[in-house]
Amino acid sequence: xxxxxxxxxxxxxxxxxxxxxxxxxxxxxxxxxxxxxxxxxxxxxxxxxxxxxxxxxxxxxxxxxxxxxxxxxxxxxxxxxxxxxxxxxxxxxxxxxxxxxxxxxxxxxxxxxxxxxxxxxxxxxxxxxxxxxxxxxxxxxxxxxxxxxxxxxxxxxxxxxxxxxxxxxxxxxxxxxxxxxxxxxxxxxxxxxxxxxxxxxxxxxxxxxxxxxxxxxxxxxxxxxxxxxxxxxxxxxxxxxxxxxxxxxxxxxxxxxxxxxxxxxxxxxxxxxxxxxxxxxxxxxxxxxxxxxxxxxxxxxxxxxxxxxxxxxxxxxxxxxxxxxxxxxxxxxxxxxx
Amino acid sequence: xxxxxxxxxxxxxxxxxxxxxxxxxxxxxxxxxxxxxxxxxxxxxxxxxxxxxxxxxxxxxxxxxxxxxxxxxxxxxxxxxxxxxxxxxxxxxxxxxxxxxxxxxxxxxxxxxxxxxxxxxxxxxxxxxxxxxxxxxxxxxxxxxxxxxxxxxxxxxxxxxxxxxxxxxxxxxxxxxxxxxxxxxxxxxxxxxxxxxxxxxxxxxxxxxxxxxxxxxxxxxxxxxxxxxxxxxxxxxxxxxxxxxxxxxxxxxxxxxxxxxxxxxxxxxxxxxxxxxxxxxxxxxxxxxxxxxxxxxxxxxxxxxxxxxxxxxxxxxxxxxxxxxxxxxxxxxxxxxx
Numbered sequence: 001x002x003x004x005x006x007x008x009x010x011x012x013x014x015x016x017x018x019x020x021x022x023x024x025x026x027x028x029x030x031x032x033x034x035x036x037x038x039x040x041x042x043x044x045x046x047x048x049x050x051x052x053x054x055x056x057x058x059x060x061x062x063x064x065x066x067x068x069x070x071x072x073x074x075x076x077x078x079x080x081x082x083x084x085x086x087x088x089x090x091x092x093x094x095x096x097x098x099x100x101x102x103x104x105x106x107x108x109x110x111x112x113x114x115x116x117x118x119x120x121x122x123x124x125x126x127x128x129x130x131x132x133x134x135x136x137x138x139x140x141x142x143x144x145x146x147x148x149x150x151x152x153x154x155x156x157x158x159x160x161x162x163x164x165x166x167x168x169x170x171x172x173x174x175x176x177x178x179x180x181x182x183x184x185x186x187x188x189x190x191x192x193x194x195x196x197x198x199x200x201x202x203x204x205x206x207x208x209x210x211x212x213x214x215x216x217x218x219x220x221x222x223x224x225x226x227x228x229x230x231x232x233x234x235x236x237x238x239x240x241x242x243x244x245x246x247x248x249x250x251x252x253x254x255x256x257x258x259x260x261x262x263x264x265x266x267x268x269x270x271x272x273x274x275x276x277x278x279x280x281x282x283x284x285x286x287x288x289x290x291x292x293x294x295x296x297x298x299x300x301x302x303x304x305x306x307x308x309x310x311x312x313x314x315x316x317x318x319x320x321x322x323x324x325x326x327x328x329x330x331x332x333x334x335x336x337x338x
Numbered sequence: 339x340x341x342x343x344x345x346x347x348x349x350x351x352x353x354x355x356x357x358x359x360x361x362x363x364x365x366x367x368x369x370x371x372x373x374x375x376x377x378x379x380x381x382x383x384x385x386x387x388x389x390x391x392x393x394x395x396x397x398x399x400x401x402x403x404x405x406x407x408x409x410x411x412x413x414x415x416x417x418x419x420x421x422x423x424x425x426x427x428x429x430x431x432x433x434x435x436x437x438x439x440x441x442x443x444x445x446x447x448x449x450x451x452x453x454x455x456x457x458x459x460x461x462x463x464x465x466x467x468x469x470x471x472x473x474x475x476x477x478x479x480x481x482x483x484x485x486x487x488x489x490x491x492x493x494x495x496x497x498x499x500x501x502x503x504x505x506x507x508x509x510x511x512x513x514x515x516x517x518x519x520x521x522x523x524x525x526x527x528x529x530x531x532x533x534x535x536x537x538x539x540x541x542x543x544x545x546x547x548x549x550x551x552x553x554x555x556x557x558x559x560x561x562x563x564x565x566x567x568x569x570x571x572x573x574x575x576x577x578x579x580x581x582x583x584x585x586x587x588x589x590x591x592x593x594x595x596x597x598x599x600x601x602x603x604x605x606x607x608x609x610x611x612x613x614x615x616x617x618x619x620x621x622x623x624x625x626x627x628x629x630x631x632x633x634x635x636x637x638x639x640x641x642x643x644x645x646x647x648x649x650x651x652x653x654x655x656x657x658x659x660x661x662x663x664x665x666x667x668x669x670x671x672x673x674x675x676x
Contacts, residue, residue, distance in 0.1 A: 023657035124671030125645035157671035307463035319361035333462030333495035
């Protein structure tokens with residue numbers, strides 16, 4: 001066993017798309033194996049788009065990688081030495097090894113692979129990406145048989161999980177992918193009902209027309225991990241009460257100018273802050289009106305909830321009052337006495 | 339009882355802000371009172387921002403007002419004649435009278451006022467606007483004591499309901515309103531903890547600084563009924579797992595150029611389609627990972643769910659594989675064999 005290890009360090013923070021000079025291969029002494037830890041020889045390393053975000057020095061949902069630090073990543077490997085309960089030399093485990101051929105990790109943050117699991121599958125279909133698709137689809141997509149699903153980056157490990165789960169649940173599934181070959185894979189390998197090559201469509205309008213043709217009943221779930229042109233194409237095709245699980249924005253990872261384009265700024269906030277944005281129209285909710293009156297009418301009567309009214313006089317003055325209201329000319333609830 | 343009635347008709351579809359010429363006062367014969375209907379003399383008419391949307395010939399959540407048609411609206415009035423079960427002459431009722439001094443309405447779509455209810459309150463604090471605030475706050479805002487709430491158009495009938503309910507629930511409440519007088523009303527009449535005059539701040543950045551000062555612990559719920567500058571100001575201040583009930587976009591009601599500004603287009607879609615947009619990060623959900631493996635690992639083993647991998651060879655090639663992946667160069671899950 002060598003007493004050094006090799007790792008890929010962040011040499012420079014990328015501007016836009018990463019370049020070779022942003023990375024550096026380093027050889028360093030292996031850290032000591034402390035109690036509760038295991039030494040793992042990494043055999044498989046996962047590469048995932050989220051890592052691009054960690055390379056920026058921006059506040060996000062996780063700490064950025066330090067300059068000179070090892071780039072974050074999940075690996076699968078073999079335990080070479082263990083001082084952690086439940087792990088023994090020779091075990092196959094997964095954990096956050098980073099981009100490194102060895103890692104010393106706390107046993108509590110590692111997981112032994114179930115027998116028969118292909119090691120690399122633990123990084124994809126049975127790992128974080130597959131789990132992302134499964135959890136997000138059930139928790140936020142809420143698929144129902146007969147509905148239509150559109151998935152960006154559909155041949156990727158997240159998108160292909162989402163598409164297959166939705167197909168198994170009886171949805172019509174539409175893949176968006178880059179290039180004819182990925183489209184072929186989407187339908188032939190992953191069983192999507194249709195696949196659309198976003199590169200074959202110059203702008204959101206053209207892409208929208210292609211999606212509309214493949215989704216004659218509109219779109220109920222848009223699995224959003226792309227942003228950009230695709231988001232703009234799909235939004236107007238959404239059906240009422242549609243759901244948009246939002247777990248990535250690859251098109252905007254290279255940085256955007258939020259002064260000139262406010263959509264990415266907003267979308268990034270929803271993602272990074274895990275916001276829940278719910279459009280609603282009260283006319284869908286009238287069945288709850290009696291409950292409202294039971295709750296609030298006594299509070300109004302008791303003065304716990306107060307209200308203001310602006311009263312305009314006469315039907316003929318309704319337009320003027322309405323126009324003033326839209327400009328903020330009123331204070332309370334605007335009514336007209338007729 | 340006259341056999342004609344007066345009504346305000348839509349004479350022309352407004353472009354941007356409505357103008358006087360868009361409206362016309364008409365006198366028409368009263369329709370016949372058919373079975374199941376009541377004749378109401380309107381005494382109070384509600385004016386609400388949503389009516390602006392009905393004046394456009396755009397597909398939205400409701401049919402537009404026809405040219406020459408009476409403008410939509412809720413009213414309160416007295417029953418002059420009834421052919422509907424449960425209603426008698428002299429009853430005080432509310433229903434969709436439109437902007438008209440009399441209306442013939444189906445009894446099933448009208449409601450008698452509870453004794454003691456001030457008629458005009460039925461159009462505001464106890465009507466659609468108050469109900470909107472109550473329902474949206476509970477269903478989508480999910481307030482918790484100790485959290486911070488920001489409300490746009492805070493002295494309006496929706497915003498003032500939201501603010502008061504949130505204060506009663508133990509939240510810190512911050513009003514955004516236009517002008518010093520409305521700010522005074524927000525804190526003195528409605529009990530907001532702080533009020534910020536959006537007119538005193540030229541752009542989103544300045545407004546954001548003022549809100550940040552009033553919300554030292556960040557914003558947990560943003561009641562979004564404005565759009566525009568306020569939305570941009572608040573989004574970066576949202577706390578993780580914040581909630582944004584979205585029930586209006588007054589700042590954008592006058593029409594926007596969606597080719598040059600994509601944020602309003604997106605936001606309008608969320609609103610009009612009642613979409614649920616949920617940002618999520620899988621790292622928040624690891625407690626569901628065992629359930630995922632129980633569900634999906636057998637499906638993978640059985641070939642019901644398939645997967646693709648792209649394998650790069652050697653740690654030193656990880657950067658190149660990563661850069662290619664961000665450009666879409668891979669097809670399946672990208673892993674590195676070390």
